[in-house]
Amino acid sequence: MKSVLAIKTNRMLKTFIYGLTIFTVLFGCNNPNGIAPPPPDVGFIGEPVPVIPFEELLDLVQERTFKYFWDFADPTSGLARERSQSLETLTTGGSGFGISSFPAAINRGWISKDEAIQQLKKILTFLENADTYHGVFSHWYLNTGTTQPFGNKDDGGDIVETAFLIQGLLINRQYFSGNSADEIDIRDRITAIWEDVEWDWYTQGNKSITWHWSTNYEFELNHIISGWNEALIVYVLAASSPTHPIDKETYDNGWARNGDIKNEGTFYGHFLPLGENLGGPLFFAHYSFIGLDPRGLEDQYANYFEQNQAHSLINYEYCIANPKGYAGYSGHSWGLTASDNNTGYAAHSPTNDLGIITPTAALSSFPYTPNESKKALEYFYYNLNQNLWGDYGFYDAFSEHFNWYADGYLAIDQGPIVAMIENYRSQLLWTLFMQDQEIKDGLTKLGFTY
Template identity: 50%
Template sequence: MQKHIFPTMLMTALLLPVLFSCNQQQTAEQTDQQEQATDSISTDSLYTLVQERTFQYFWDGAEPNSGLARERFHVDGEYPQNDKHIVTSGGGGFGVMAILVGIERGFITREEGRQRLDKIVRFLETSDRFHGAWPHWWNGETGKVKPFSPKDNGGDLVETSFMLQGLLCVRQYFRDGNAEEKELAARIDKLWKEVDFNWYRNGKNVLYWHWSPDHAWAMNFPVQGYNECLIMYVLAASSPTHGVPAAVYHEGWARNGAINATTTQFGYTLHLKHNGAEEYGGPLFWAHYSYLGLDPRGLKDRYANYWEENTNQTLINRAWCVENPNGFKGYGPESWGLTSSYSVKGYAGHAPGPKRDRGVISPTAALSSMPYTPEYSQQAMRHWYETLRDKVWGPYGFYDAFSETDNWYPQRYLAIDQGPIVVMMENHRTGLLWNLFMSCPEIQAGLKKLGFESPHLK
């Protein structure tokens, strides 16, 4: 099972003080006025408010020593505060992209952003790495790996790829700046070139998710599509120092063409075999994580048109909630979105299907789908903000998940769910991160090597 869907460690608590930056473009007083006048807030202002609040998870809410995103934050304090120092490579990668959004939106200054990113890069340079790859979790105070499970105490190539996707955007953003900015870009370039994608082949034409210095390949997880991991294969093919041949993508990820399987639901067709979720498609983070930087607009290869695939997956997900065959309270056109998130009992991979839908709505699912379904996503955002706000809205934006059926409204956040909200909403508005990532010459070369088409390819 993929650990983003069924993680092996019980989600514990985090209760931290919430402080807001004095450098925000929108003052706290203005925010309060907007929140008191919900009928008058414009769509553009609501977009910015949601982005700014969610951005703060990665700014004021960051672990102070590393500067990285904490794995989670529990406002309700239901569980003991014992892991406030645990930071995450994947969610942290989404966070560095959110910092770029914060600069562009005026939530922080360019120099404040550079200084924070300098701290993060310094931590990444000195913390535990395994053949260039970072672990899923670290102790943010020491840089030492925090095991995600008993045998998962080494490199995590998927989470590393999420971090690299963000770092390459940062490199491109600062590469032509002042001396300090250019120096930061050069250090990021060095980190990127030190990741040994070839090592993670384990001698085969496929990429493995994990390697441990203590347990070697015991996790035994060759990554095959389709799921959230396309970005890893694109990066592996693009690496200028440890690049893998195209056969690794076609034989490993695409399984010699077996990645294709056609299914139609609610009038929308999927052409990729969504692992373990073929009938209705997987949880919606599959349409987000790889595409925070990798621009799906016009992106095609021999297996799929990725804009169509992601849009249809989102529309199936929404249509399932609107039809609501399980009869859950609150589901409908204004409240939809199933993905991996906190659940009434622990953590679960929510997705369309009689057994996978547990009556839990995860706001990140609809909000991060803003590029694919802007009107539907906006409808949900406004409904949650204006109708359910006291139950689902907190210091870092919308909480991770809720269930009207179970009257369950936990005040909790997860980094890996908050990050895509900021980034994908910005991609919908300006294409910022898409344009940065796709401007990387190595990425363009890697996509060509794998047989992709994209309007970005020169």
């Protein structure tokens, strides 16, 4: 936890520093664009941060955050480390989120195409030799390719983490579409990994998909994947598989619970089609939609852009209403989702509000709430920079109420920031994923229009 002494000292100078910043901004000193920082009633910590055009700020945040998956990647496997404080533990789903943004990194000039190809080859070699369970990868690995257990009886295949990984790989299979030997090799190897996943085997012969399987405990955890949560992509990929597909009945019964997935309530003036009251943690609106384009995506249960936008706006309005009275919550500082906190880790949400704001919540919602997310980004960067901004972007979470600021990063929180801001700006990842004919066929099978 960061020192509170520095924060308190800085706040003694708050009025003077902010006034100086306003003068500098409004009278043009080093700021030809005349862009004003957030207003003083939302707090200020640290030295004034030079104001830059908004598009440059998006560039900076994306590129700095991507470095977590590039500069800080495990050198042996190329995969992402689970968190910055744990060098040995590699994450499957978090790596999938990072891999998803390789095309954006190339297009925006952060890395070269050849560098991405070489890194992908390293990653694919690791995945081809890692422990798998009917083609399904584990939640965590050591860089030897050996499964690192995630928890009690969770020491085998994790089909949700695998789906996040496959989503990223398929985005790259579409992007590397050239006729060079390297690009053909990448496509072929991704296809082999994709076709190896036995989605149908994880149904246990029932009309639903089970989250975990272990050689030691088999299906003993018996966690059925049902919505609404982050795992829509599991059923979409399972229906799209050319080798081990599921049918629509499995989607309707397992994921949609034969219609019980619906909510259809109104919260803070926003109609919520699916899921729990007040929406739950915001990662539900991000993880499956790294590649899956929610714009115009609709089936018998929901319009998925409307679902994700309502979820994000409810989260935003909840933080403004701030029923628990936490210091620091506002329309500039909002976003509740799973992250580290001042006592450990939790899935923060309006129904589990512990006073913790997590930057990935608002920033990964840019496609749904561009104005609200912009306010949060500017507040995090300009007002909390000294305590929230580091080598790989924004630290994981913070609480002004408890004067607590994380000093580390989690891959599953950093990855969606890069990917979803890119989808907001260029729709690149959405475009690539939705061009995949197998994905189109799977969505059609499940009754989606898109």
